[in-house]
Amino acid sequence: MNPRSPRPLAATPAATAVLAMVLTEGPLSRVDLARRLGISSAAVTKAARPFLDDGYLHELDSERTAPGAGRPVSPLAITPDREFVVGMKATADEVIGVVCDLKARIRASAHRSLPDCDPATVVTTLAALVDELLDADPGMRAKTRLMGLAVSGDVDRAGGLVRLSPLLGWERVDLAGPVGAATGLAVVVENDVKALTVAEHWFGEGVGTDDFTLVTVGAGIGCGIVTGGRLLSGAYGVAGEVGHVCVDASGPVCHCGARGCVEAFAATEAILGRAREVTGRDDLTLSQAAELARSGSAPVRALFSEAGTAIGLGITAIVNLVGPERIVVSGEGLDSHDLFETEIRQAYATHAFGAAARCPLTIRPLPFEEWARGAAAVGIQTLFAPARR
Template sequence: MEIKGARKGNNDLLRHHNRALIVNLLRDQGPLSRAELSRLTGLAPSALSRLSAALISEGLVRELGKTPSPSGRPPILLGLNPDYASSIGLKIEAERVLAARVDLLGRVQEEVTVPFEDPAPVNVLSALEEVVSQLLRGKVLGIGVAVSGFVDSVAGKCLFSPILGWHEVDLSHPLSERFGLEVHVENDVNALTLAEARYGAGRDFPDFVCVTVGEGLGAGVVIGGRLYRGAFGGAGEFGHTLFDPRGPRCRCGERGCLEVFSSDQFLRRKARELGSSVEELSRRARDGDSTAEAAFRELGEHLGYGLKDLVNLLNPQAIVIGGERTTSDGDLFLPFAEEVLRKHAFAGAADRVRLVRAKLGEEGFLVGAAEVFVENFFAVPLG
């Protein structure tokens, strides 16, 4: 976040602005002494002292003891109290709901998983209500829900999810009515992208694409430090870009989508041809079985062609690659993806793009689902 300088004055807006500056500095660079805060904000020591006293009595900031100092009186450090408030992050999968309470620094405090029989909306909503009830504690800023498919974040609805078999499912109103909290619904890969952008592998890149390889193939696009959701919320459906118009049917209804060629669906087809399972295929590839190795290599090459298109379209600084298949078997296919990308991208556009692994894993989806509330909490009022 860009932090502008302190403003002087005594009306409410200015007080809120300066207070937000202090809180943001403690979040990003804390712990800090009052003198350091005064220097960084440009606020006079007396004003800084008054504002910090208010924040301490509120419980949002606390004194953390003294730093060792070679000379003179060691200053007392101030730090953010990350437990002052929390948000709840939820992720809906095909057979279970994952949930976490996330603190103000984006750390998971407690995690719960609840399975369900089939993903009919009524079952999933009741699982969501169950996990939220278990996690509610203290001051809760809101509930974030990550779900696969085409999501309208403004309406709080999942418009279409092939994995869940959903059309037009309203998630936000039932939950906000039940718990009296604000609810934000996000595409799952977008949620992971938000978390990687703030806490993970995307931190240093204002322009990056987060790609997930697992049961499906997804992408989240960050442009100029902001998640790009598209005009209606459907940006980043990387898995449903075309790979081969004569290819097998995709679960979205179309034929030959990239997802069919570079996700677990591809590995399952290969494993079936060999009378094997994906886990067995992975074991055999690690043992040097050339047929199994070739299956992962092909997946990697297909992915590489997709990444080439992404790089040609968006020219990002980095591609952050995550998802379950990457976590377990990335070493078996990512080198081939990178080779194809570097070799085939337009006019050497891929020379400088960095390929990095996602840092946050499964928890990233939950942290990212909750992130919108954390960001709102720290937002500096305009004025």
């Protein structure tokens, strides 16, 4: 276990449940909390009292639930600026940092370039970026004790260890310990797609759902799955690898060595590599390829269409298997979503089985700051409802 992992705020299951529900779905009255959690109003009052005393919760002005109803209620709400959480996202060439309040609203953000991906360089850059963000507001620094850190690859969240990150060229890198020592903050490390899924589940499209899925499109095709209200990791920590679902056994070779994976059609480098082949332009950029597709190049347009179909088939496989209530498709690769959104939706509508097709599908791009916000959301989740081990 990571020795610098943060301590959760709540000491009992009832307190954890009350705190997490007020955070994600509040303000809520004690009566509503008791009804939804299946506990007594007295148990809610007992669970909430320490957090009211400590300033994490506050009562809103009394209100009547209906004309002629009984005595007014005072809904419980989170105090967002009671504490702040740093969120960091490390890519192959930069670190993106944010400071969020307890409602995961971004209060400050900044970027720093990485000269290389050596772990020591990344740790030093992270520490400098933390100082830059927190030095701008001493009051914010005084209320910050926790950092969430998101990286691509196979991450051991409990141990703060990056087991494998091909994008960064890392294998078995202890990240939480050195970053904690350099910043003085408690650190929780998570896979970047899982972190983004936490942010969407707790503070975005997934609020109020027990079963939710996020798919990301970009350098890879990632997926985070929430089942029964919990982020799914699987026995080996790599659940949700929709990018390596095979959608055409005779398709192009994927970087993983298999043929026909979703990523072999739809990852940024896959689209770009194939576009360079069909155009004969080795210096072609992805934005240029997108403009060629928009301006009428049929061969390049077909590549984006194939990518959309592959993504749609991968999404359908997830929906048919786990049956989420909602699914969001996002990621930096969706800057070109106008070129393949139709194909994603067509493949989904055609292959989703039975009632699974009722799951609404939201497609939208996002800036890199949202990945860092996802890391902060993991930190907030660790405080309010720590993951089961």
